[in-house]
Amino acid sequence: MSAETGTGAASTTEGTRTIGRARTLLLAVVCGAAVANIYYAQPLLHTIGEAFGVGDGTAGLLVTASQVGYATALALLVPLGDLLERRRLVSVLLAASAVSLALAAGAPSFALLAAAVALVGVTSAVAQIAVPLAASLAGDHERGRVVGTVMSGLLLGILGARTIAGFVAEVGGWRWVFGVAAGVMVLLAVVVRFGLPRITPTESTTYPRLLRSVLGLVRREPELRRRMALAAVGMGCFTILWTAIDFLLSAPPYGYGPAIVGLFGLAGLAGAAMAPLAGRLADRGHGTVVVTVGLVVLLASWALLGLGGASIVALIAGVVVLDLAQQSLQISHQSVIYALAPQARSRVTTAFVTSAFLGGTLASAAVSLVYPAWGWTGVCVLGAAVAVLGLGIWFLPRT
Template sequence: MASSAAQQPSLHNAARPDTRDGPRRGTVLLLAVAVGLCVASNYYAQPLLGTIAGDLGMSSASASLIVTVAQVGYALGLVFLLPLGDLLERRRLVCGLTLATSISLALTAIAPSGALLLVGAALTGLLSVTAQILVPFAADLASPHQRGRIIGTVMTGLVLGMLLARTASGALAIVGGWRTIYVVAALAMLALTAALHRALPQFRGTAASSYPGLVRSTARLLVDEPVLRARAAIGMLAFACFSVLWTSLAFLLSGPGYGWSDGEIGLIGLFGAAGAIAAQLAGRLADRGLTTHTTLVGAVVLLASWGLLLLGAHSLVLLIAGIVLLDLAHQGVHITNQSLIYALRPDARGRITSAYMTCYFAGGAIGSALAGVVHARAGWAGVCALGAVLAVALCLVWAASSVQRARMRELRSVASAAFMGAGLLALIAVVLRLAA
């Protein structure tokens, strides 16, 4: 391991973790691959649930819990694991988590029963938040002028990991059964652990607090940082739009208008690759200080995409165009948000990520829940109307936060704008509940 230390200097000062030239291209690409593999581990099971249920004698309801426990594990990881990045030596933490992920994937691969498989899925979901530790680590390593570009590159790996996980698991299941993907993934994570230990520099967080104090201070950051509040609300609404689409799209494509099979519906997800393009572009624009413009364009495109998606009920071309635009806008806004929040507190990037991503995934969960209710009552047109309302809310949050910054900068009144989106989501849920 001494050779790796000679190749790259250790970084111990959290106040200035970046080097003059930033990380090497190979290190950035390795981080992108690492993020992709970490996040992919949470998606392998989704296309295999029927096969797994048949092999282990699980009911369809029990098999669906594989996805549920993975999501619960991920949520717990966001709250309880991410703050460790501000406290522990970062390379050792990341390598420990990827090694543990390899073990959890191996446990899933050899699981003789549904109960043990659920344990493996929960642990894998918990540990897959390593991806969200690696993203701020990349921001720490980057020099300020290249931070947006590097974050965009790493996030491209995350998008591709989410996109290709289902495709890879389905293909390997055909070759060697559903366990094959978990064996391959466990070996890949083991190799990744060795590569990260060799390539990454050492970096220890300098948070002057105990672990319980760090967890408490994560919520406090939302109170103390107006930009974080506003960007958390914008991210929450953007991911809510994304979840509304992908939760209800299968209903449209399997319905009488299209009548597609499960395999054909799965292929539509490949158009999500547009998000990888947006990640790169948004990161480069953020480096040029154009975050206001990218957020505005993303919000407007997000709103416009729902018009195309509405027309897409009877036109595959327009449906695909709407999907591509929505994915471009969602990823563009998300990368812009990350570029801004990582510039706030270099000593607290782990906790900032925890606060932001918790709000972000809460928006996704709320969007999915609302989409199911709305589709059952109002069909695809209702889903598109819901998506448009969420996009309008995002535009309002952006406008309100921008006006407040221009007038009085860091006033706490920005908080009302930041939580406007959450209020609108809650109002929609209450109205639907009362109307049921």
């Protein structure tokens, strides 16, 4: 049971209360802005390396630092959303993110910058606390749509971070990217503190027991395990595409520069438009159809992407289709898992997102092996194989 108090709460029952459009959009912005913090450094690695006199390989460790910080927080920090009051937790983490970003902006050495970026990764996990917060504020009749809208913000943050970082760095330098992001975090921390109602914690246990209970949920809920596996498949396909597409676009026959390559992230933003629709379908009981169609479309996207090795039109179409499929699948999965254990939505999120993160990590490693040996065609075969695996998981008999 998740009770809410505060001005503007329509009801304390999940079936009749409503979150409201303004709060939904606020949490979407929080998710997008927080997760974008992890990706700002990616298009700036060469510039940062030159500033500190280190090579591209060393500069690339900034990405590793942020991902390690984020993964650590997924496992150890996100479950606190069930133990602590979520509004306060979100606002505190946003403030901590602002401090981490400010440290990155003013870092006098590469080592200190890497440490600050790792802290940015840790605090950016607030995005995964905001999603179950939105689910708890929403009524049963609107939860899928609300989660879909909030997840749209998260996808916009992931795909738009590169473009934003490039433009800001072009105008004011790379330090300005982190500085501006710090200012955004401060603003959001204040708005969340005064713009959202208080959410009563759903657990009153110790922190070690809270962490152990995540594994207990995974053991007890077969549907959660299945959705976790499908989350790994979807994020695997997403990561395969966005890891390898830079290699493709930078080489013949395209030979694009970093600025144009970064703009391809905008093609993926179409997936953000699909999220609310997928959420509405889930609210109306059509989640099974969404997953089935989504997995088939995910597989079909790799055929388009395969043609994209020689056709820019096919490549863009494939990017759009894959992101539409992945976003639809993600929303459908989350609508189901949040209904499995309403009192443990943060811990369910930990299990689900950690599985997705693991799938993305394995996919990224696979691309590093496949692309040098078999090129773009091999990457597309790998992506199609992962999508087929997803179909197999979906159609296996339920236990």
